[in-house]
Amino acid sequence: MLVLLLGLKHSGKSSIGxxxxxxxxxQFFDLDEVAVELLLARGECLPGEETSKVIRRYxxxxxxxxxxxxERSAALSVVQRVESLAATAAGPAPVFCAVCALxxxxxxxxxxxxxxxxxxxxxxxxxxxxxxxxxIIAGGxxxxxxxxxxxRAFSTLAERRDSLYNSxxxxxxxxxxxxxxxxxxxxxxxxxxxxxxx
Numbered sequence: 248m249l250v251l252l253l254g255l256k257h258s259g260k261s262s263i264g265x266x267x268x269x270x271x272x273x274q275f276f277d278l279d280e281v282a283v284e285l286l287l288a289r290g291e292c293l294p295g296e297e298t299s300k301v302i303r304r305y306x307x308x309x310x311x312x313x314x315x316x317x318e319r320s321a322a323l324s325v326v327q328r329v330e331s332l333a334a335t336a337a338g339p340a341p342v343f344c345a346v347c348a349l350x351x352x353x354x355x356x357x358x359x360x361x362x363x364x365x366x367x368x369x370x371x372x373x374x375x376x377x378x379x380x381x382x383i384i385a386g387g388x389x390x391x392x393x394x395x396x397x398x399r400a401f402s403t404l405a406e407r408r409d410s411l412y413n414s415x416x417x418x419x420x421x422x423x424x425x426x427x428x429x430x431x432x433x434x435x436x437x438x439x440x441x442x443x444x445x
Contacts, residue, residue, distance in 0.1 A: 248329075248333070248342055248343050248344065248366060248367065248368065249325070249329050249343065249344075249345050249346070249347050249363065249366050249367040249368070250264075250267065250273075250343050250345070250346040250347070250367070250368055250370065250438060251347050251349065251363055251364075251367040251368065251369040251370065252264050252346065252347065252348045252349060252369075252370055252372055253349055253353075253354055253369055253370065253371045253372065253412045253415065253416055254351065254371060254372035254373065254374070254412065255351050255374070255376075255379050255404075255405055255408060256351045256379065256383060257374075257379050257382040257383055258351075258372045258373075258374045258379060258422065259372055259374075259422060259427055259430065260348035260349065260372055261277050261348045262427050263348075263372065263427055263430060263431065263434060264277070264346045264347070264348040265346075266427060266431045267346050267431065267434060267435055267438065268345070268346040270431065270435050271343070271346075271435065271438070271439075273343060273344060273345050273346055274328070274329075274332055274344065274345040274346070275345065275346050275347075275348075276325050276328070276345060276346070276347040276348070277298070277347075277348045278318065278321050278322065278325065278347060278348065278349050278350055278353060278359075279298050279299070279302050279321075279350050280298050281321040281324050281325055282302065282305075282317050282318060282320070282321040283296070283298050283301045283302065284324075285317065285320055285321060285324065286301060286305065286317070291305070292305075302314075302350075305317065315356045315358065315359065318350065318353060318356050318359045319356065319358045319359040319362065321359070322353075322359040322360070322362040322363050323362055325345075325347055325363065326362050326363060326366055328345070329344060329345050329366055330366070332344040332345060342441075342442040343368070343438065343442065347363070347367070349363075351408065352408075354408075354411055354412060354415050355408075355411065360415070364415075368417050368418075368441060369415060369416045369417050369418075370416060370417065370418050370419075370420050370434075371412040371413065371415075371416035371418070371419045371420065372420055372422055373409070373412070373419050373420065373421050373422060374422045374423070374424070375423070375424065376401065376402050376405040376406075376409075378424050379401075379405065380397075380398060380401050380402075383401070384397070418437070420433075420434060420437070
């Protein structure tokens with residue numbers, strides 16, 4: 248089984264996911280990083296390139312359909328690795344053998360999400376849009392939010408995805424602007440409770 252982390256950009260999915268996996272002694276996957284591994288194996292990027300830049304370039308050069316196909320391949324790779332981890336676990340297999348952080352748009356990619364869903368417990372890391380927008384624009388306004396009103400573009404996206412994430416997640420975890428150091432113990436406790444059937 249897989250702990251699946253859903254959420255918007257800058258909601259902390261990768262950082263929190265790594266922390267949870269480390270604390271529980273589990274494998275961690277970032278779906279974008281797995282996608283880049285596949286591109287590297289195909290000779291479509293260079294070793295050491297920043298994941299976000301590779302993903303953005305691939306999307307811009309190849310379009311949404313090609314990116315979604317790549318994301319589906321990455322999801323399949325994660326499922327296969329999780330099944331392998333479960334099969335090789337010494338003693339009774341743990342309830343969860345891995346944690347996976349999804350891209351913000353992965354739940355909109357039905358083909359990719361459907362592969363992951365049967366082997367996962369999905370947690371939506373829910374943060375206030377205002378907090379996320381501040382984090383995003385701190386690094387400059389992304390191209391897809393450029394225009395007369397970047398906040399309006401982002402808040403429209405956030406509202407649509409909030410509804411989707413809520414419908415797909417098994418549990419909503421409110422992050423409320425807290426630091427990763429504050430969030431990790433709470434989320435780890437909740438996962439351990441779930442593993443214990445509470």
